Structure formats: structure tokens, C-alpha cells
Amino acid sequence: MFGLPFDTGHVLALRVFPENDFGPYRTLWHRDPGGHWSIYVDGPRLDTACPRYYGPACDHTGHGRLDLEWVGPATLRVRLDSPVLDWRLTAVETPLLRLLNSVNGTLPLSTWRSTTMLHIRERLASALGIGRLHLAGVMPSGHTGILMPQRMYLIDDATATLDGTDLGRPARLGENPTIGDVPLPARGVLAIGQAVWEIRDPQEYARTCSETSTAA
Template identity: 30%
Template sequence: MSTGELEPFHGIQVPGVCFESGHCVWLLRFTETPTDLPSYTEVWLITPDGGTTLFVDPEEAAATVEEYHAFDEVRGAEIDVALPDQETIRVTVAGDTDLEFDLTHELTPRARALSAMLNATPERVARSRIGAAVGTATLNTLLPANGLRVAGTTDTGRRYRNEPVRVTLGTDASATLDGEDLGGLAPPTRPIAFGDLHVPDRPVVTFGDLFLEYPVK
């Protein structure tokens, strides 16, 4: 197993938006990375029966993503992520499968308190084991995070640490898959996790750095 350094992947993370149909989607939009690709986007689709598909743009990023997570299927796609205002994320995935979803998110009082705490924590403390434990406990106290950890390992055993500068909470969502309406926002129907990364009861949106073990050798 690699023992590479933790390097920052900067952007937006939404670890799980679930719908009444039982489908869940996951968004990672990195605008700065330590890899040869300056930016890339991932959309994960989890079906009601537990199947997982990675959609990635550009497709060349798939090899990097698969170092950290295992999927049943991997597909290149054209992915557009739009932020029409501060409270909306709009995602379109075009290819063999067409997926569209909108998420409304807000800086709720609890999300505001969490963001303030994370930003006030000194870097050396936040990056310690105690800091990670306190951050995880605070996250799960303030938000319905289902045990989501701010630091841990992915499902392939790679280390990660999340250092957001802003956290918001999803309040509404809609989606279609190949033209089929997936219904409204709903909690996951069963526990869903990729290592220490858990799908929360309500979507948690983080803006900032996700540190991942890199390079992988």
C-alpha cells in the first residue's frame, strides 16, 4: 500500500444526494489537483440494488479516481457543473447514460457554526488525530452525517483528510435518469459507505480541499 503524502484536491464535494427512487448521486468537482490533469469532475451513481457507476470527465482521470475508490462500472462522460447562484448546484451528465440533478443548499445555522469551527481550528490541530476526532464528532453532532469522518481511509485503503472552508446543507433536490424522474430528496434507504466516507441523511456540501494520498505507487 502506498505511503504517499497527502496532497490537496481543491473544489466542491457532495458526498451523497439521495432520492425517493432509492438512487443516490455523489459529486466531486476538482478545479485544482496535484495530478497531470489540472481539473476533473466525478459523478458517482448508486442504484437501489447497490450497483455503483463512476462517470468521469475527462475520461483520462478515471485511472486516478480508481486508485481511491472501486466501482462496478466506469464511464467517460461530458459533465457540466453549474452554480447559477450561491444556493444551487446544477449537474448534467451526458453520454451512454443521461443524468441530470439539481441541489438546493443553504448555510443553515448549524452549517454556519460548523464552518466557523473548522475555520477557527489551527491547522496543526486540525491535522492531528485529536483534531480529526473532534472535527468528526462536531460534524456528526451538528449535521445528520451518519458517521461521515473528516479524515480516514477510502474503500481502497488510501488515506484522506477533508479541510473545507465552507460547509452548507442540502435542502431540496430533483433528478432524472435517462428521462425518468427519480423523485424528491430523501434519506438513504440503507447505509452507503466508501470506506470512511458515508452518505449522510441530508446532503452536505463542502467547499475547499480534499487531501488524498498522492502520488500512488
């Protein structure tokens, strides 16, 4: 779940990585109306999940159990144990998205290395009402990353409660919400694809691989 802003000022996002260099994980991101970010990790380590790259822009990072259940053909229910979150969202594919998804799915991964192709994809995202979107850039931690959505769907129908508080209705914002300097979609978007975050320091990479191998 690339990002979903609500009319109350809350923002939710979800990341599910069943495969990566350091081990599978899920994360739930939450921004409150005051602009404070939290990331909750369902996985063995915080430093091999999203907090490694986005943690410096957060007020809180910690562990939590995330349960995901498809309760309809395109309706996902997301539950977090602490804080208690119950979130339902329904994805839709518009005719324009159906066309873009079919084209994007045929392009090789090598096209994501092209700055020109990245900018084209970002401009197409803007045409969908997603706003100013950067698919590649510097994360709050200083690492570089590329998000590579191969299929995208819009989210206009969703409900969510957090510790009993109703987060409101999905919104389409005039400005993109940001985590650090990284913009998230200005309207609800679910994306399926891949992502790469580069650890340029070879010692950091070798140390992380060694630590995760030992833990396993």
C-alpha cells in the same frame, strides 16, 4: 457535493477538483437502489481521478462530460451527457452551520493532522443529522485519505432525472450509504474544502507523475 441520498434508494455525489497533483477533473458518482456504484470522470484519465481510490468498490467507471452551472445564488445545475443526468440542487446554511463554518474557516490546515480534532469534527457532523461520518481512513483501493471540508451546506431541495428516470426526493437516512467501507452523508451535504489521498508507494507515485507529465 459530498453526497445526496434520495427516497428511491438512489445516491448521487459530485467531486470537483480544479487543482491537484495530477491535473483537474470532475466526477459524478451514482449508486442505484441495488447498491451498485458508478463513477463518471470528466478529465483526461481515470487512474488520476476518483476511480483510483474508489474504483474497486464500483461496478462501472468511465468517462463522461459534466457541465456545471449556477442558475441561482445557491442553486446548482449538474448535467452529464451519458448516461443523461439532469440534477438541480439548492444549498442552505442553517444558523448552526453558519457558526461552525465561521469557526472552521479560521482553523489552520495543520489541525486536520490531529486525530482529536478529526473526531470532534466528525461528532459535530453527526449533530447535523449527517450520521456516522469518517473524514479520514482507508479507501477501497487501500490508499489512505483525509477529507477536509472547510464550509458545509445542507441540501434538502433537489430534483434529478437519470436517463429519463425520476430519482425522487432528497432523503434523510437512518444509516449512512457507503462506497466500500467509506460512509457518505446520511442527508444531502455540499462541502467546500480540500482533500488529500496519500500514495505511499514511491514507485507508484513517481510512475503516475511521469505518465501524467508525458501525456501533458
